[in-house]
Amino acid sequence: MIELRQSRLDAAEALRAFEARAGDAGGLVSFVGRVRSEAAGGTVFGLHLQAYSPLTEQGMQTAADHALTRWPLTALSLIHRIGDMAPGDTIVFVATAARHRRDAFEAADYLMDYLKTEAVFWKKELTDKGARWIEPRAQDYQDQARWALTGDT
Amino acid sequence: MARLSFFGRLSDTVPSAEQTFSLPVSVRNTTELRRWLSERFMLAVLLDDRSIRIAVNDEIVCEPHGLCDEDHIAFLPPVGGG
Numbered sequence: 001m002i003e004l005r006q007s008r009l010d011a012a013e014a015l016r017a018f019e020a021r022a023g024d025a026g027g028l029v030s031f032v033g034r035v036r037s038e039a040a041g042g043t044v045f046g047l048h049l050q051a052y053s054p055l056t057e058q059g060m061q062t063a064a065d066h067a068l069t070r071w072p073l074t075a076l077s078l079i080h081r082i083g084d085m086a087p088g089d090t091i092v093f094v095a096t097a098a099r100h101r102r103d104a105f106e107a108a109d110y111l112m113d114y115l116k117t118e119a120v121f122w123k124k125e126l127t128d129k130g131a132r133w134i135e136p137r138a139q140d141y142q143d144q145a146r147w148a149l150t151g152d153t
Numbered sequence: 154m155a156r157l158s159f160f161g162r163l164s165d166t167v168p169s170a171e172q173t174f175s176l177p178v179s180v181r182n183t184t185e186l187r188r189w190l191s192e193r194f195m196l197a198v199l200l201d202d203r204s205i206r207i208a209v210n211d212e213i214v215c216e217p218h219g220l221c222d223e224d225h226i227a228f229l230p231p232v233g234g235g
Binding site: 033049050052054055080091092112115116117118119120121122123124133134135136140 | 213
């Protein structure tokens with residue numbers, strides 16, 4: 001399931017919904033990304049996220065399709081916020097389900113690396129010292145490159 | 154008329170993130186558009202920063218890419234969510 005959401009994202013509710021459709025998978029992995037309250041630029045009081053439809057949704061769907069091809073998943077969920085958020089708000093919810101835990105862990109890790117470096121979003125952090133656009137760090141690109149080195153991305 | 158969209162940090166450096174223009178006859182591809190916009194908006198970054206990609210009609214293109222006056226042209230700084 002792929003979703004771009006303008007309204008608040010309740011991670012606990014998203015997990016319950018995911019558990020309900022994960023079937024008899026033995027392993028479920030979920031990841032929740034939240035707005036930090038502190039950053040290098042100062043105290044954060046907001047985050048603004050832009051997307052570009054339909055490129056954003058198409059890219060998320062391609063990544064999800066790739067994960068489903070590469071790992072034997074029984075279910076997958078990829079929900080991403082757009083718009084204006086406050087510290088503590090959930091930005092992203094990723095969940096994977098598989099018969100065995102390692103497949104679920106790896107697929108969730110792959111999907112987060114995709115979201116960090118390739119998903120079509122732009123993030124603007126608003127702090128007490130001003131606003132700045134956040135672009136991927138070198139480490140984010142290295143994390144994403146791991147998936148190409150180990151297989152068929 | 155061509156529709157231009159500016160995303161991420163570029164959206165703060167132009168008067169409006171969504172604009173409609175009639176492209177001059179001298180602008181026939183993305184390279185010429187970068188040059189024209191850099192002069193019009195004093196946006197040297199469009200010439201100097203090749204990490205800014207261009208999408209034409211919702212597809213990221215290899216440059217230079219031909220343009221016509223009905224295209225939707227989007228300027229995309231490096232992306233990243235999560």
